[in-house]
Amino acid sequence: MHKLKIIFMSLFFLTMATGCQTIKDKTDTLFKQNKFLDSYTKALDKSSLISKTDPDGIITYVNEEFCKLTGYTKDELLGKTHSIIKHKSTKVSFFKELWDTILDKKIWTGIIDGTDKNNNTFITKMTIVPVIDDKNNITEFIATRKDITELITSRDKIEKNLTTDRLTNLYNRYKLFEDIRRSKKTLSLCLLNIDGFKEINDFYGHKIADELLISLSNTLKKLCVNSTVYKLHADEFALLTKDIDKDEFIEQIGYIIEIIAAKQFVIEENQIHISISGGISLEKNNLFISADMALQRAKQDKTKLYIYSDEINTMKHVEDNINGIKMLKDAIKNEFIVPFYQPIYNIKESKIEKYESLARIVSKDKIYSPYHFLNIAKKSKLYPNVTESIIKKSFEYFKDKEYEFSINISILDVLNKNTVNFIKNELSNFKDTKKIVFEILESEEIEDFDILIDFIKVLKKYGCKIAIDDFGSGYSNFSHILKLDVDYLKIDASLIKNITTDNNSKVIVQGIVDFSKRLNIKTIAEYVETKDALELLEELGVDYAQGYYIGKPENEIL
Numbered sequence: 441m442h443k444l445k446i447i448f449m450s451l452f453f454l455t456m457a458t459g460c461q462t463i464k465d466k467t468d469t470l471f472k473q474n475k476f477l478d479s480y481t482k483a484l485d486k487s488s489l490i491s492k493t494d495p496d497g498i499i500t501y502v503n504e505e506f507c508k509l510t511g512y513t514k515d516e517l518l519g520k521t522h523s524i525i526k527h528k529s530t531k532v533s534f535f536k537e538l539w540d541t542i543l544d545k546k547i548w549t550g551i552i553d554g555t556d557k558n559n560n561t562f563i564t565k566m567t568i569v570p571v572i573d574d575k576n577n578i579t580e581f582i583a584t585r586k587d588i589t590e591l592i593t594s595r596d597k598i599e600k601n602l603t604t605d606r607l608t609n610l611y612n613r614y615k616l617f618e619d620i621r622r623s624k625k626t627l628s629l630c631l632l633n634i635d636g637f638k639e640i641n642d643f644y645g646h647k648i649a650d651e652l653l654i655s656l657s658n659t660l661k662k663l664c665v666n667s668t669v670y671k672l673h674a675d676e677f678a679l680l681t682k683d684i685d686k687d688e689f690i691e692q693i694g695y696i697i698e699i700i701a702a703k704q705f706v707i708e709e710n711q712i713h714i715s716i717s718g719g720i721s722l723e724k725n726n727l728f729i730s731a732d733m734a735l736q737r738a739k740q741d742k743t744k745l746y747i748y749s750d751e752i753n754t755m756k757h758v759e760d761n762i763n764g765i766k767m768l769k770d771a772i773k774n775e776f777i778v779p780f781y782q783p784i785y786n787i788k789e790s791k792i793e794k795y796e797s798l799a800r801i802v803s804k805d806k807i808y809s810p811y812h813f814l815n816i817a818k819k820s821k822l823y824p825n826v827t828e829s830i831i832k833k834s835f836e837y838f839k840d841k842e843y844e845f846s847i848n849i850s851i852l853d854v855l856n857k858n859t860v861n862f863i864k865n866e867l868s869n870f871k872d873t874k875k876i877v878f879e880i881l882e883s884e885e886i887e888d889f890d891i892l893i894d895f896i897k898v899l900k901k902y903g904c905k906i907a908i909d910d911f912g913s914g915y916s917n918f919s920h921i922l923k924l925d926v927d928y929l930k931i932d933a934s935l936i937k938n939i940t941t942d943n944n945s946k947v948i949v950q951g952i953v954d955f956s957k958r959l960n961i962k963t964i965a966e967y968v969e970t971k972d973a974l975e976l977l978e979e980l981g982v983d984y985a986q987g988y989y990i991g992k993p994e995n996e997i998l
Contacts, residue, residue, distance in 0.1 A: 489564065489585035495578045497521045509564075509587055511557030527553035527561060538568070542581060545570050551588070551922070563589045591958055595921075598951040602912060605671035606944045607650055608657035616670045616678050620727055625682040628689040628720070629727050631735045632660075632697075635715045637675035644710060651707045652714070659703065663696050678731075686722055690747060693718055697744050721748040764816040771801045771813075772822065777829040778802055779837065780993035781845070784964060785985045787978050794844040796879070796986065797834040798993045799826055823852055824859050831863065835870055843997065846877035846907060854880075854895045867902040876902075879909040879930065889920050896925055907964070912952060921959070929956050931982070933967030940972050946980070953981045 489509055492501035502517050510517070510525050517524065530553055541548040548568045555561055564585040571580045603615035611619075620627060634640070634656070641649040653675065660669045660677060670678040679696075681689055697716055705712045719735025721727050730748040738746035771777050777799060784794035801808040817823040831847055838845045853859045867873050878899055880892070896906050907928035908921070912935045921929075931952055939945045949965070956963050965977050968987030977985055991998060 489587065491517075491522070491583045491585075493522070493581045493583075495580065497581075500580065506585070509556065509562055509585075510554070511560075516557075525554040525556065527555050529553060542568050542570050543578070545572060545576075545578065561589075562587060563592045591955070594951065594955055594958075598948060598955060601944070601948045601951065608654055608671045610657050610661075610669055610671040610677075612670060613672045613678075616672070616680065617728065619668065619680060623682060626684075626724075627727055628681045628684055628686070628722050629731045630679045630689075630693045630718050630720045631672070631728075631731045632677045632679065632716045632718045633735060633739070634675040635717055637714075640712065640714070644707075644712070648707050648710060648712075652705055652712060655705050655707065656700070656714070659700065660696070663699060664692075666692075689722070690720060690745075693720060694745060715744070717743070718745045719748065720745065723748060761816060761819075764813060765820050765822075767801070767803070767808075768813050768817055768820065768822055771803060772825045772829070774803075775829070776801050776803045777826055778995065779830050779834045780807075780995050781837075781997050782986060782993040783991040783998060784846075785968075785990045787974070787982060787985055792843075792990070792998060794846065794877070794984070795838075795997055796846045796993075797830055797848075799830050799848075800993070800995075802995075818850075818852060823850065824856055827853050827859055828862055831866055835866055835876075838875065839871065841997070842875075844875045844877060844905075846879050848909065849878045849880050851881070851892070854892055860895065860898070864898065864902075867899075867904070873903040874905075877905040877907050877928065879907040879928075881909050889923065893923060893925075900925060910966075912948065926961060928962050928964055928984075930964045930966055930986075936965050936967045936973065936977075936987070937969070940970070940976055946976070949977075949982070950980050957981070 488503075489506040490501070490503040491499055491506050493499050499517050499520055499522065502514055507514060507517070512524070534552075538548050538550070547570070549566070551563065551565050553561055553563055565588050566583055566585045568581055568583045570578050571582060573579050603611055603618070605612045620629075637649070640652065644652075653671075657669065657671060657677070660679070664679055666684065667679040667681040670680065672678055679693070681692075697718060701713075701715045703713075705714065717735065717738045719731050719733070719738050721731035721734055723730045734746045734748040738744065778801075779797035780800045781795040781797055783792040784796060785791070786793045799810050799814070801813055814823075814826070817826050827850070834845060834847055853863075867876070870876070899906065905927040906925065907930055908924070908926050909930045910932045911929040912932040929952065931949060935945045935949055935952075939949060953963050962983040963981075964984040964986055965973075965982045966986050968974055968977065968985040969989045971989065973987075974985055974989060
């Protein structure tokens with residue numbers, strides 16, 4: 441009996457000791473977890489703007505970073521609602537959507553403007569999280585913000601540079617194309633060109649010729665109260681009008697041409713008389729192209745104004761299209777569509793790291809660039825065959841090579857379900873998809889960015905990278921770049937080819953580089969053709985270079 445008592449007491453103390461050790465272990469674990477959470481909270485508190493509200497939206501907590509940005513003290517904010525920093529431009533529908541989301545116990549994320557105590561505007565990216573108790577009731581809302589004011593301001597400055605003619609301060613060609621693309625209204629377009637401007641330039645010199653262009657641009661702005669005026673290349677202007685009667689528009693343009701012809705421009709005591717010719721288009725499709733054809737016809741016929749009509753399209757265009765379709769069908773049938781590979785150079789590492797696959801047709805010892813067949817392919821519905829051929833052959837070529845390689849994707853590919861399924865199937869059978877980059881043209885007409893975003897998500901699931909091609913040729917993606925999960929921005933050739941002589945191009949490229957670095961996106965400069973250009977791009981911080989100075993497209997890699 442005594443022995444049993446001893447055994448029982450031993451087991452009791454052993455159990456107590458084990459229990460105490462378990463409690464100690466759990467206490468240590470909880471202490472470590474609390475210490476980690478405390479460190480995480482402090483880090484978040486220093487790097488983000490944090491506020492809390494009760495279920496009715498009354499502010500119950502703000503951190504120091506929130507106070508710094510808004511200019512208000514904690515005492516001034518506590519007990520108030522966030523309407524104290526509401527920006528006057530924010531629509532009621534915006535807040536309705538926000539509240540509908542969080543009251544439905546869902547997380548809301550978005551970009552929102554605000555106004556600080558001194559009435560200065562700031563912009564933040566905000567996430568609001570509803571806090572739910574064990575009875576599934578909302579107890580409070582926690583909002584975290586990131587100040588992106590400088591980032592958005594920088595983007596806006598770059599957009600202005602991209603869309604404004606630096607001499608006249610008018611909108612430029614890129615802005616014209618974007619306005620045409622985005623408009624849902626009936627448009628009328630007139631292109632105006634100064635007659636004999638080269639002679640004026642040669643006789644008076646560049647300085648006076650530039651002053652003449654500025655003076656003419658100011659005159660056009662005064663005359664065109666119902667139209668937007670654009671300055672295109674050299675001595676060409678554009679007038680774009682929405683929802684106007686055809687005859688009224690033609691009459692207005694005729695009046696403008698007469699006024700300009702009668703006007704005396706005084707530039708540095710020089711009295712200069714000019715005349716202008718115009719081409720008008722009222723077409724729903726190919727508005728700019730048809731207006732340009734009308735202008736060329738006016739110049740050819742030496743008339744002051746020509747209105748586009750179908751008779752400008754000669755039989756030669758029809759014959760060219762027929763021959764082009766025949767060549768393309770033959771190329772598809774006989775596997776003549778092949779990729780040529782152009783090297784992409786890592787400027788910092790001084791080595792070639794990537795290649796771009798470029799479509800070519802090789803037939804009868806002749807090599808045809810996309811210029812000869814791409815538009816025909818799109819119009820004749822043969823474009824998917826070109827895309828599939830380049831993808832299939834590029835995948836096969838690079839399957840056992842270490843280089844990263846890129847392939848161009850059109851918005852037509854994104855919208856084509858068969859092409860998307862083809863891409864997914866090819867990716868499923870490719871061993872190392874991290875080597876693949878899909879380049880999406882920035883200059884193309886992308887109306888529904890949600891479709892593009894979904895397409896990018898699909899590619900990202902396979903491990904592919906995304907590049908925006910021809911960046912800087914327009915500005916639509918500048919407005920959406922924050923939403924697109926891209927890895928590279930390829931700076932358009934128009935900004936690179938004159939970068940060593942055109943300071944405006946240099947400023948824009950520098951802005952794009954700075955913007956990209958903030959978003960952790962790599963930059964690639966296209967059309968690099970000289971050593972000087974490459975050295976300047978290195979100074980500006982561009983990551984990669986591509987162009988004939990680096991290497992021409994070839995059917996085999998270096």
